Amino acid sequence: MALLKLLLLGLLPFLCLSAAISKPSRFDSFGSRGKPTSAHRTSASGRHIRATLQSRKVNNVTGGAVSMYDKALKVSDRSPREPLARYGAGIVYMLELALGTPGQIVSAILDTGSYTLLVDPDCNQAADPKACRTYGYYDTKQSSTARNLNGWFSGQFGTGYMEGVWFSDTAYVGLDNLPLPNLRVGVSKWSQYIWAGVLGVSYGKAWNTGYQTLLDLLVTQRYIEVPIFSLGVGYQGGGSPSDIIFGGVDRKKFRGYLEPLEIYPYPDQQLKLFGQVGYRVNLTSLGVTPPGRNETMLTDTDFEHNVLIDSGSTYTYLDADLVATIARALNAYKDENGVYRVSCDTRNLDGSVNFGFNFYNIIVRVNYADFIVDFENYCALGVQPTDSKNPTWVLGTSFIRAAYLIFDQLNDAVWIAQYFPCGENEIADLTKDAGRQLWLEVTGLC
Numbered sequence: 001m002a003l004l005k006l007l008l009l010g011l012l013p014f015l016c017l018s019a020a021i022s023k024p025s026r027f028d029s030f031g032s033r034g035k036p037t038s039a040h041r042t043s044a045s046g047r048h049i050r051a052t053l054q055s056r057k058v059n060n061v062t063g064g065a066v067s068m069y070d071k072a073l074k075v076s077d078r079s080p081r082e083p084l085a086r087y088g089a090g091i092v093y094m095l096e097l098a099l100g101t102p103g104q105i106v107s108a109i110l111d112t113g114s115y116t117l118l119v120d121p122d123c124n125q126a127a128d129p130k131a132c133r134t135y136g137y138y139d140t141k142q143s144s145t146a147r148n149l150n151g152w153f154s155g156q157f158g159t160g161y162m163e164g165v166w167f168s169d170t171a172y173v174g175l176d177n178l179p180l181p182n183l184r185v186g187v188s189k190w191s192q193y194i195w196a197g198v199l200g201v202s203y204g205k206a207w208n209t210g211y212q213t214l215l216d217l218l219v220t221q222r223y224i225e226v227p228i229f230s231l232g233v234g235y236q237g238g239g240s241p242s243d244i245i246f247g248g249v250d251r252k253k254f255r256g257y258l259e260p261l262e263i264y265p266y267p268d269q270q271l272k273l274f275g276q277v278g279y280r281v282n283l284t285s286l287g288v289t290p291p292g293r294n295e296t297m298l299t300d301t302d303f304e305h306n307v308l309i310d311s312g313s314t315y316t317y318l319d320a321d322l323v324a325t326i327a328r329a330l331n332a333y334k335d336e337n338g339v340y341r342v343s344c345d346t347r348n349l350d351g352s353v354n355f356g357f358n359f360y361n362i363i364v365r366v367n368y369a370d371f372i373v374d375f376e377n378y379c380a381l382g383v384q385p386t387d388s389k390n391p392t393w394v395l396g397t398s399f400i401r402a403a404y405l406i407f408d409q410l411n412d413a414v415w416i417a418q419y420f421p422c423g424e425n426e427i428a429d430l431t432k433d434a435g436r437q438l439w440l441e442v443t444g445l446c
Helices: 026-030 130-135 214-220 269-275 320-329 344-348 434-441
Strands: 049-058 092-097 106-110 117-121 147-157 160-173 179-193 196-202 228-232 243-246 248-250 259-262 280-289 303-308 316-318 341-343 350-355 362-367 382-386 391-393 401-409 414-416 427-429
Touching: 026 434, 049 106, 106 117, 117 160, 147 259, 160 214, 179 214, 179 228, 228 248, 243 248, 259 280, 280 320, 320 341, 362 414, 401 434
Parallel strands: 106 196, 117 179, 303 391, 316 382
Antiparallel strands: 049 092, 049 243, 092 106, 092 160, 117 196, 147 160, 160 179, 228 243, 228 401, 248 427, 259 414, 280 303, 280 350, 316 391, 350 362, 401 414
């Protein structure tokens, strides 16, 4: 469920390649990997920005896709629409930032599935008015640095809708509140059902926009060297830190080497196919490990299917037949709205749903406790069927909770490891040599 998103044109290619025990990588050119070590070299100019995230449990929000087809209202000359969006019940992760001079505190959903900052939904018409009012309000008239760009936007978000005006202003980001001038902000003038703003961190000016996005500006202002950030949202229910690190990787969030997943289709191909570029990779296996039993594989050895990694989506979305199989394994059932529910006691069982990449090079095991969403008065399965009108597979926060992810726009890859926190932060700064760093040096210490 991200915010701004579009109705994509048809199915993503379903790719079948021959299986291999160890998939070769283009990063092999940096050298062979030995035993992981705690040593790491970084340049004197290396730097990063860390920002904490707050989880928010949503019980009644919209669902569906987003499109922005009206040419007069398009986001930019290069991309008239945003990626796939779902805005449904579940757990989202919010980042706090200050906008304007003086700074006005607002919180927005961190969304790897879109690339724009939108704020100020109409709380009187929001799905959750009380929550909406706790996330702050940005008043352009109270900022001496706000500039009206004289452009309009509009977007349909499932049953929600927002339209407004583009502004640019100074934003203050991260724990150090570093100033970021001339950030584009979509300020709502009218909205319905939407209860929070969104901060998109997908590809920006390189592919999707005609302007610099937040990540682009962090590099331009030399706060970080490269357009790369790492994300660890932590376990459901707390007990582990939740943060985003721009320009760096926390080595105390995983163990061993990171596995590189190439962005695919390649960015230029995505632009032709879908009108924008997102964090799409290939899933190569899916299985379930019931409590006290061996893993049951749900896919063949040559299976390969494209997925979008989307932190704005509260659920993971797969084809209905696979979802039904997972539901049977967890004794889930459909409610009157077609949502798979499951006994909350199942969260206490020692089982997992397993997502494989690069033909078994890495398998991320999502424990039942994180895969099942606890709404206190009921529990829902963390995977739901794709919309028949929008069949793109999505790995949402029900998957992301079990992974440590590095979104690498420099090398067009998503680096991944099993999430495994083990103490205070030890952050490695990334440089323009980040491909070699992530392949050979930035290993987990847990």
